[in-house]
Every structure is written in C-alpha cells, then in structure tokens.
Amino acid sequence: TSANVKGPKKDPLPKDEEDFLKAVFQVILEDGIRKGRDITQKVVDFHQPDELKTLLDLEIRDAPEDHQGLIKHMKDTVKYSVRTSHPRFFNQLFSGQNSYALAGQWLTETLNTSQYTFEVAPVFTIMENVVLHKMRDIVGYTGGDGIFCPGGSISNLYALNVARYRYMPDIKKTGLFGLPRLVVFTSKQSHYSIKKAASVLGIGTNNVVLVNCDERGKMITSDLEAQILRVKAEGAVPFFVNCTAGTTVLGAYDPLEEVANVCEKHGLWMHVDAAWGGGVMMSPKYRASRVRGVERSDSITWNPHKMMGAGQQCSAFLLKHENLLQHCHEAKAKYLFQQDKFYDVSYDTGDKSMQCGRKVDVFKLWLMWKAKGNQGFHQDMDAIFDKTRYLVEKVKAREGFKLVLDEPECSNVCFWYIPPSLRGKEDEADYKDKLHQVAPKIKERMVLSGTMLVGYQPLGNKPNFFRQVFSSPTVTEEDLDFLVDEIERLGEDL
Amino acid sequence: TSANVKGPKKDPLPKDEEDFLKAVFQVILEDGIRKGRDITQKVVDFHQPDELKTLLDLEIRDAPEDHQGLIKHMKDTVKYSVRTSHPRFFNQLFSGQNSYALAGQWLTETLNTSQYTFEVAPVFTIMENVVLHKMRDIVGYTGGDGIFCPGGSISNLYALNVARYRYMPDIKKTGLFGLPRLVVFTSKQSHYSIKKAASVLGIGTNNVVLVNCDERGKMITSDLEAQILRVKAEGAVPFFVNCTAGTTVLGAYDPLEEVANVCEKHGLWMHVDAAWGGGVMMSPKYRASRVRGVERSDSITWNPHKMMGAGQQCSAFLLKHENLLQHCHEAKAKYLFQQDKFYDVSYDTGDKSMQCGRKVDVFKLWLMWKAKGNQGFHQDMDAIFDKTRYLVEKVKAREGFKLVLDEPECSNVCFWYIPPSLRGKEDEADYKDKLHQVAPKIKERMVLSGTMLVGYQPLGNKPNFFRQVFSSPTVTEEDLDFLVDEIERLGEDL
Numbered sequence: 001t002s003a004n005v006k007g008p009k010k011d012p013l014p015k016d017e018e019d020f021l022k023a024v025f026q027v028i029l030e031d032g033i034r035k036g037r038d039i040t041q042k043v044v045d046f047h048q049p050d051e052l053k054t055l056l057d058l059e060i061r062d063a064p065e066d067h068q069g070l071i072k073h074m075k076d077t078v079k080y081s082v083r084t085s086h087p088r089f090f091n092q093l094f095s096g097q098n099s100y101a102l103a104g105q106w107l108t109e110t111l112n113t114s115q116y117t118f119e120v121a122p123v124f125t126i127m128e129n130v131v132l133h134k135m136r137d138i139v140g141y142t143g144g145d146g147i148f149c150p151g152g153s154i155s156n157l158y159a160l161n162v163a164r165y166r167y168m169p170d171i172k173k174t175g176l177f178g179l180p181r182l183v184v185f186t187s188k189q190s191h192y193s194i195k196k197a198a199s200v201l202g203i204g205t206n207n208v209v210l211v212n213c214d215e216r217g218k219m220i221t222s223d224l225e226a227q228i229l230r231v232k233a234e235g236a237v238p239f240f241v242n243c244t245a246g247t248t249v250l251g252a253y254d255p256l257e258e259v260a261n262v263c264e265k266h267g268l269w270m271h272v273d274a275a276w277g278g279g280v281m282m283s284p285k286y287r288a289s290r291v292r293g294v295e296r297s298d299s300i301t302w303n304p305h306k307m308m309g310a311g312q313q314c315s316a317f318l319l320k321h322e323n324l325l326q327h328c329h330e331a332k333a334k335y336l337f338q339q340d341k342f343y344d345v346s347y348d349t350g351d352k353s354m355q356c357g358r359k360v361d362v363f364k365l366w367l368m369w370k371a372k373g374n375q376g377f378h379q380d381m382d383a384i385f386d387k388t389r390y391l392v393e394k395v396k397a398r399e400g401f402k403l404v405l406d407e408p409e410c411s412n413v414c415f416w417y418i419p420p421s422l423r424g425k426e427d428e429a430d431y432k433d434k435l436h437q438v439a440p441k442i443k444e445r446m447v448l449s450g451t452m453l454v455g456y457q458p459l460g461n462k463p464n465f466f467r468q469v470f471s472s473p474t475v476t477e478e479d480l481d482f483l484v485d486e487i488e489r490l491g492e493d494l
Numbered sequence: 495t496s497a498n499v500k501g502p503k504k505d506p507l508p509k510d511e512e513d514f515l516k517a518v519f520q521v522i523l524e525d526g527i528r529k530g531r532d533i534t535q536k537v538v539d540f541h542q543p544d545e546l547k548t549l550l551d552l553e554i555r556d557a558p559e560d561h562q563g564l565i566k567h568m569k570d571t572v573k574y575s576v577r578t579s580h581p582r583f584f585n586q587l588f589s590g591q592n593s594y595a596l597a598g599q600w601l602t603e604t605l606n607t608s609q610y611t612f613e614v615a616p617v618f619t620i621m622e623n624v625v626l627h628k629m630r631d632i633v634g635y636t637g638g639d640g641i642f643c644p645g646g647s648i649s650n651l652y653a654l655n656v657a658r659y660r661y662m663p664d665i666k667k668t669g670l671f672g673l674p675r676l677v678v679f680t681s682k683q684s685h686y687s688i689k690k691a692a693s694v695l696g697i698g699t700n701n702v703v704l705v706n707c708d709e710r711g712k713m714i715t716s717d718l719e720a721q722i723l724r725v726k727a728e729g730a731v732p733f734f735v736n737c738t739a740g741t742t743v744l745g746a747y748d749p750l751e752e753v754a755n756v757c758e759k760h761g762l763w764m765h766v767d768a769a770w771g772g773g774v775m776m777s778p779k780y781r782a783s784r785v786r787g788v789e790r791s792d793s794i795t796w797n798p799h800k801m802m803g804a805g806q807q808c809s810a811f812l813l814k815h816e817n818l819l820q821h822c823h824e825a826k827a828k829y830l831f832q833q834d835k836f837y838d839v840s841y842d843t844g845d846k847s848m849q850c851g852r853k854v855d856v857f858k859l860w861l862m863w864k865a866k867g868n869q870g871f872h873q874d875m876d877a878i879f880d881k882t883r884y885l886v887e888k889v890k891a892r893e894g895f896k897l898v899l900d901e902p903e904c905s906n907v908c909f910w911y912i913p914p915s916l917r918g919k920e921d922e923a924d925y926k927d928k929l930h931q932v933a934p935k936i937k938e939r940m941v942l943s944g945t946m947l948v949g950y951q952p953l954g955n956k957p958n959f960f961r962q963v964f965s966s967p968t969v970t971e972e973d974l975d976f977l978v979d980e981i982e983r984l985g986e987d988l
C-alpha cells in the first residue's frame with residue numbers, strides 16, 4: 001500500500017515519542033487495568049474536592065512539561081480516580097472492564113475519524129450498518145433504521161424528535177408555533193431524560209404526563225389510557241408514549257404488549273427506553289418474561305455501554321421505520337454530502353444525525369461481540385439475571401435487611417439496611433426519618449474505607465435505600481456476600 | 495491503598511488476556527501510529543462499499559473468535575480505514591495525531607467513567623472546571639460557566655437552548671405553544687448545525703433567518719439589522735444571533751464587534767460559533783485581526799478536536815452567564831444527584847447537561863496542553879496561520895490555479911484547478927459546467943491513488959472548488975508543494 005511519493009522520508013514516530021507511548025501503555029496495563037481490577041485494592045481513594053485540588057497539579061503553565069512529568073500526571077489521575085472496573089464497583093449502571101471492548105476503544109481513538117461519510121469512515125460505516133441491523137433483528141424489527149448516539153438521553157431525544165416529525169413533518173420547518181399542545185406519556189418511574197428531551201424540543205415538561213405505576217414500578221396501562229383520553233378532551237394532542245424496559249431505580253419492565261395495544265388504538269408512537277434493561281433481549285432464559293411485545297414498538301433506545309459492558313459511550317437508537325431519520329434531520333450540506341461522488345452516497349449516513357462530526361462508537365461493541373460470539377452474550381445476560389436471584393434470596397433471608405421489591409425483574413436489588421437500634425421500631429414516629437439517614441451515613445463510611453461502591457436514593461415517600469445494580473457477568477456470589485456483610489459492618493452501630 | 499478485603503485473591507489480569515492486550519498495543523503502535531503517520535504510505539486503500547464488504551469479515555457468529563482472529567480483524571480495520579493522521583490528510587476540519595492527546599484518550603477509555611458526579615469522576619470534575627475556566631479566560635469572559643459536549647453541533651444546540659431559556663424561562667415547562675414566533679439569525683455561510691438545532695428545538699428552520707455575507711463570506715451587519723427590524727415588524731421575536739468565527743468552507747470570521755453592537759442595541763443573545771476557527775484565540779499574531787470583540791458575546795462553541803488536534807470528540811460550550819446551564823437543564827434526579835452526600839455537591843455538575851452519562855472529553859486536552867504548555871499552542875496556531883499564507887502565495891503564483899478568496903482568514907484555502915483544456919475559455923457557455931466536473935474527477939483519482947485527501951464543494955453559484963484546510967501544525971511547506979503538484983498531475987488531462 002505504498003503511495004510511492006517523492007520527498008524525504010520523515011521519521012513518522014521519533015524514538016522519544018515511541019518510548020513515551022510505551023511508558024503510557026505500562027501505566028495503563030499496570031495501574032489502569034491490573035490494579036483497577038484487583039479486589040484487594042481500594043475502589044476509590046477519596047479526598048474532599050478542596051484537598052484533591054492540592055494533591056493534583058492541574059494548572060496549565062506557559063512552559064511544556066517533560067515525559068516524566070506527564071507520566072506522573074497519568075499515574076496521579078489513575079490513583080485518585082474511581083476504579084469502575086473494580087469487582088466491587090456497583091455504583092452506576094455500568095461496571096466491569098472488558099478487554100476486547102477496551103482494545104476496540106483504543107484503536108478507535110487511534111484511528112480518530114468521524115462517522116459521517118463512507119469517504120472518511122469506510123470500515124465503520126459498513127460496520128455500523130451490520131451491528132445496527134443485528135440489533136434490530138434481536139429487537140424483532142424487520143427492516144428499519146438506526147444510529148449510534150452519545151448516550152441514552154440523546155437516543156431518547158431522537159425518539160421524540162422523529163416521532164414528532166412523523167406526526168407532522170412541517171414542524172421541522174415551521175416549529176411548534178400556533179400548534180395545539182403536543183403531549184408525551186411516560187411512567188412516574190421512567191428516566192428523567194424524557195423530561196429533559198421534552199424541554200429541549202420545545203414541548204415543555206408540563207406536557208410530559210407521568211403515568212402511574214403499580215407497586216412494582218410498572219406502568220399501569222389503564223391509567224395511561226385514562227390520561228390519553230383526558231388530554232384529548234382538553235384539546236391537546238397525544239403523540240408519544242415512552243415505556244421503560246428496566247427502570248433506573250427499581251429495574252421494572254413496563255408491560256409492553258398492553259402498552260402496544262393502547263398505542264395502536266390511539267395511533268401513538270411507542271418508544272421503548274431499554275437503555276438499561278435492553279440486554280435482557282439477549283437472554284434466552286429471561287427475555288420473554290421481561291420484554292414480550294418489544295417488537296411492536298416504533299423505536300427503542302438500547303445502551304450497550306450499560307449492561308453489555310461496551311464502555312462509555314455506546315447507545316443505539318433503533319427504529320422500525322425507514323427514511324424517517326434521514327428526512328427528519330437532513331440538511332444536505334454540500335461541503336460534506338456531495339452528491340457527485342464516485343461511490344454510492346447512500347453509504348454517507350451522517351445526515352441522519354443531529355450531529356455533524358460523530359465519534360465512532362461501534363467498533364468496540366463489534367469487537368467484543370466477535371470475541372464473545374452471540375453465545376457469550378446469551379450466557380452473560382443469563383448470568384447477570386441469575387446472580388440477581390442469588391442476591392435477592394440472600395437479602396430476604398438476612399436479619400436487618402429488607403427488600404423494596406420482593407421480585408425485582410432487572411439486576412437492580414433495592415433494599416434497606418436496618419441497624420439494630422431501629423429494628424422493631426417501625427411504628428415510632430421518627431422511624432422513617434432515622435432510616436432515611438442510615439444509607440447516606442453508610443455510604444460515607446463506604447467511600448472513605450474504599451472497599452466497595454453502591455448507590456442509594458429515596459423514592460416517592462420511601463426513605464433512602466440502597467440500589468445494588470450490576471451489569472458485569474463476572475460478579476461472583478462472593479462479591480454479593482461481601483456486599484451484604486460490608487453494609488452490616490459499616491452500619492451496625494448506627 | 496489496599497482495601498484489606500477478605501476473600502480469595504483472583505488474578506485480575508490473566509496471562510492470555512495480558513498477551514492479547516500487548517498484541518493490540520503492537521498493532522496500534524505499528525499499524526495505527528507508525529504506518530498511519532508515514533508519508534510513504536497511502537492515505538487510503540479505497541474499495542467500493544460492496545467490495546469492501548467482501549474484504550472484511552464483519553459478520554457476528556454464535557461462537558466466539560480467538561485472539562489471533564481478533565488481531566487480524568484489528569489489522570484489517572486499520573488497513574481499510576482512512577489514515578486521518580497521515581501528513582497529507584486534508585479532507586476534514588481535523589487532522590494530525592498528537593501522541594499526548596492520544597495517550598489521554600487511551601487512559602480515559604481505560605478508566606471508563608461518566609462525568610456527571612464528583613463521586614465517580616473526582617479528578618475529571620475538577621479538571622473540567624480548570625480547563626473550562628482557562629478557556630473562558632482566553633475568550634475573555636470573567637466568571638461564567640461551560641460544559642464539554644459531544645461535538646460542536648450539540649454545543650450550538652446548547653447555545654440556542656440556554657438563550658431561549660434566558661429569554662423566557664417558562665418555555666422549559668410550557669413549551670413553545672401559544673408563543674409568538676422566536677427567530678434566530680445566522681449568516682448564509684454559517685454551519686448547518688444552527689438550522690438542525692433550530693428544528694430539534696421546535697423553532698423550525700423557517701425561523702432561522704440567513705443573513706447575507708460579503709464577497710469574503712463575512713456577515714453583513716447592516717443586513718443583520720435590517721432583518722431584525724423586518725422580523726420585529728412581522729410581530730415575531732428575534733432572540734439569538736449566531737456569528738461564525740471561521741466558516742466551514744471559506745474560513746471567514748464574522749465582524750464580532752459590529753455584531754455585538756447590534757445585539758446590544760436589540761437585546762439579543764450573541765453566540766459565536768468558533769468550532770472551527772476558535773484556535774486563533776491562542777495565536778498572539780493573528781488573534782486580534784480575527785476575533786476582536788469575542789469577549790462581548792454571551793456564549794461560544796470552541797472545538798479543540800478540530801484545530802487543536804485533541805481527537806474526536808472534544809467541544810466546549812462556554813458562556814458568560816452563571817447558573818443558566820444548571821437552571822435550564824436541571825431535572826434534580828434523586829438517584830444521582832442526592833443532596834445528602836457528605837461532600838460539596840456543587841461539584842456534581844451533571845445536571846447542567848442535557849445528557850445523563852457523559853463521556854470524559856477533557857483529559858486528553860488537558861494532558862496535551864500540559865505537554866505543550868501555553869507556549870506550544872501559541873506557536874502551533876501561529877504556524878497554522880503562517881503556512882496558510884505560504885499556500886495562498888503559492889496558489890496565486892501558479893498557472894492553472896485560481897483562488898476563491900484572495901485573502902483567506904482561517905486555514906481554509908479554497909481554489910479551482912483549471913486544466914489546460916479549459917484555460918482562457920471563461921467566456922464559453924459551458925465553462926462553469928465543465929469546471930464543476932473537474933474537482934470531483936480529480937478527487938476520484940486522488941482517492942484511488944491514495945496519495946492525499948482534500949475536499950471539494952460548490953458554493954452558491956460557484957462551481958466545485960477544492961477546500962484545502964489544515965489543522966495540524968506539523969504540515970510542512972513540502973506537503974503544501976506536493977498538494978499543488980499532485981492536483982495538477984491528477985487533473986492536467988481533463
């Protein structure tokens with residue numbers, strides 16, 4: 001592949017730069033990966049913001065710094081960062097560290113291109129088509145379209161935007177002025193990104209109707225229908241229903257078949273926010289009971305950077321409809337999407353996007369998928385859901401622990417730890433207030449001791465409880481045993 | 495930092511996985527970096543989409559693939575990808591490959607966290623504050639706020655959204671229904687992301703007024719003011735003016751002082767889209783003549799992934815106003831932004847964003863900046879603008895080449911190549927049509943020969959011309975000589 005050019009041969013990678021990159025790789029391998037996954041290391045070496053500022057040398061100066069200094073900065077950055085790859089990091093809806101995804105990420109960064117045209121991203125354009133097609137097959141869409149977005153919130157925003165465009169294509173040109181109120185429906189337990197998107201889109205958060213949920217956190221479809229009728233009676237225009245497949249806190253799956261019936265009846269766009277719980281579509285064992293009917297939706301958000309471990313950022317927005325993404329977003333910029341190119345310009349997919357430059361998010365997912373095969377992901381998803389059962393049983397049986405939901409559906413296990421001082425005092429007036437303070441206090445001690453990380457939050461009128469979530473199939477029963485013991489250790493004197 | 499945990503010590507990085515990662519690093523170093531920067535290699539080994547599909551093994555199968563197979567896939571991916579790090583890649587508004595930025599990118603991917611809370615991104619939260627503060631200082635804002643966004647288009651969308659919120663905070667809740675038409679002003683030469691954002695926001699592309707430009711591509715402020723008055727007379731509401739500092743095709747800088755006067759007079763939000771040409775703010779030599787008055791704007795988009803070589807994606811949205819980002823976007827999710835944490839929760843900056851999970855884009859920029867120092871960036875920016883002068887003079891003097899603009903302001907050099915068969919035929923009826931076909935044909939041959947990559951496009955009624963852009967300070971005069979010679983070689987028989 002020599003280009004046979006004239007001109008002096010410059011050294012493309014000078015020795016000292018090569019040495020620097022090799023030293024960087026050592027830091028990544030030893031500090032970032034080996035120590036990052038090492039269970040005997042702390043998950044975080046916590047310092048208060050003001051103290052951390054003094055521990056790091058963040059100031060940028062006039063003069064350059066040398067390689068030694070830069071390596072030191074990299075080591076410090078690792079040292080004071082949270083180890084999200086630690087086996088006992090359960091704090092967010094992502095965790096673990098997959099070597100194949102990571103390899104894909106490094107190479108993506110090295111190749112540094114933008115996903116807008118076949119011209120500058122030939123491999124990744126075709127690869128994105130293959131992977132999105134595969135994901136649509138798994139959902140159960142025939143045909144359709146899709147795009148990788150910078151996160152699930154943006155994917156949800158796409159859903160609202162294309163649904164609105166389909167409802168009335170003129171809105172692209174004329175905006176919402178003079179139109180009747182458009183109204184969006186989503187459950188009380190759904191992710192806040194729906195509201196954020198509605199406000200960005202000029203629809204407004206007041207026009208997001210929060211549908212009631214049952215005690216398990218699932219949307220009540222009779223309430224959905226009642227709200228739709230109410231909104232119509234007010235003269236406003238329902239156009240979009242968001243269902244959640246795996247809610248953020250409780251891990252509930254909305255009843256998709258029932259919602260699909262309502263959407264069909266009223267002619268509404270049905271979107272499924274499976275950002276978190278979408279992985280279950282790859283579990284032979286758990287799929288049917290969780291997402292039956294998902295193929296009846298118009299669109300779906302599915303984040304492989306969450307349960308599938310693909311690394312930030314990797315979020316697919318998939319839809320059943322063809323051409324809609326293109327028509328809704330195209331601006332036909334002539335400097336980028338020239339029509340007189342010498343290849344089939346339908347491979348230039350960038351005008352489907354509301355972005356211009358778009359990071360390549362597909363390669364890491366593709367490489368990991370190649371490495372695991374479909375089988376690997378089937379096993380992983382089964383494993384995650386199986387381990388959830390283990391923890392549920394464990395927490396049920398343990399004194400001082402109380403589940404928020406007896407039968408969680410996703411890998412969220414929400415529970416209270418009730419310290420001995422509060423046991424049997426459920427009827428006292430300040431019980432809830434006191435219990436509310438337990439989780440934050442345990443969390444503080446947890447962070448300071450650095451042994452694990454798990455989140456907590458209140459919900460409605462429920463006092464603060466822990467949300468143990470896991471998204472990595474490598475979590476062991478031992479890790480889950482440790483979790484319970486450690487919470488007890490940290491909180492028993494409270 | 496040992497956590498002193500009980501439990502068996504698992505091997506955090508098994509030997510075969512370590513070997514795989516080492517092999518990956520070799521591919522990255524040799525194929526991705528050394529060959530990627532090697533001037534004697536092709537910029538692209540082009541194949542038509544259908545052929546490329548047969549050269550790659552993209553299908554994902556049931557069974558896993560072994561390490562050898564995966565390494566082969568990585569090599570193939572590099573082989574058929576465009577080398578954006580090649581010294582003669584001039585096709586987009588990004589190029590080059592900076593080893594420090596790259597090192598930062600790899601480590602960012604390895605640490606895989608999300609920029610929403612201090613809790614999971616302690617170092618990066620503080621680092622983002624430092625870098626955004628520094629960037630605001632360079633712009634000339636005192637105080638203010640900012641956020642890294644997934645690209646300049648999204649940064650421009652933020653600008654419109656916060657400006658609209660400031661104009662009428664109720665829109666967040668009630669949407670645009672029943673309001674008078676809101677109108678946005680931007681120049682005819684501005685980037686299409688303003689229109690895309692206006693349609694996403696429910697404002698509509700018809701409510702984006704395209705202000706006329708002079709022959710150099712700069713916004714004509716008298717036309718801006720005339721349009722503002724016209725719109726007001728129609729009963730609509732002007733609220734936002736976008737200026738461009740470095741237009742996409744011609745590289746024009748809008749007259750910021752003049753626009754600032756108009757915005758002040760009419761009480762409009764002034765945004766500067768410096769996604770492309772923002773780097774000039776770091777050039778002691780060229781700054782004043784390009785962006786005088788930039789500090790009078792309300793907000794700015796500035797993409798270090800373009801002229802500053804930080805790698806996709808790195809785009810800062812900066813604004814002069816405090817609290818606005820937060821108020822405009824906050825949803826106060828209790829599961830993420832708990833207020834009863836044990837550290838100062840003003841460090842949890844995620845609710846300023848319209849995203850939830852947010853990739854860390856700051857570290858690569860910070861590390862590169864540390865490596866170069868302020869001095870390094872000053873020199874780089876001077877170098878880029880100096881080399882532009884070199885190319886301009888060269889093209890001016892060369893037979894068969896004709897500049898679109900005699901004195902380009904940014905590092906865009908736009909020109910026609912006129913093959914011998916067309917010279918002196920400017921007055922013939924089909925001259926323009928014939929000239930229009932020259933650049934696409936040369937481009938085709940260029941891609942197939944793989945010696946370099948440069949873009950072309952038409953503009954208004956101007957036939958296709960080349961846009962030579964560069965964003966890397968390592969481009970040499972020799973590279974620019976080559977460019978001109980090569981276009982001639984590829985096109986002289988046309």
Ligand SMILES: Cc1ncc(COP(=O)(O)O)c(C=O)c1O
Nearest residue numbers: 356357645646647685742769770
């Ligand atoms: C002037 C201008 N603004 C905004 C953008 C959009 O930036 P991004 O590609 O990061 O979305 C571009 C991209 O070329 C541009 O040239």
Ligand SMILES: Cc1ncc(COP(=O)(O)O)c(C=O)c1O
Nearest residue numbers: 151152153191248275276850851
């Ligand atoms: C159900 C659900 N939807 C959407 C999102 C948003 O995804 P992202 O963080 O990628 O924007 C989340 C994030 O936690 C989520 O839990």
